[in-house]
Amino acid sequence: MALDKVRIYGYAKAYLESVTDLLKDKAEEAESDFYIGDKNLLRSALNQYEDDLRELEEFMEANNE
Numbered sequence: 859m860a861l862d863k864v865r866i867y868g869y870a871k872a873y874l875e876s877v878t879d880l881l882k883d884k885a886e887e888a889e890s891d892f893y894i895g896d897k898n899l900l901r902s903a904l905n906q907y908e909d910d911l912r913e914l915e916e917f918m919e920a921n922n923e
Contacts, residue, residue: 871914878908885900885901888900
């Protein structure tokens, strides 16, 4: 049984959303503990995952039309 693209996109979106939420929490925790290197690394990763999520959402919208 093959997965259709809508389900695959849904899984990818859910994954990106969960990682983004986790990174937000970790970045906020690092900021409160003054771990500057950790904070910057986490913020960088967060920005990349947010960009990936935005691109996926745009791609999904374009392919649903």
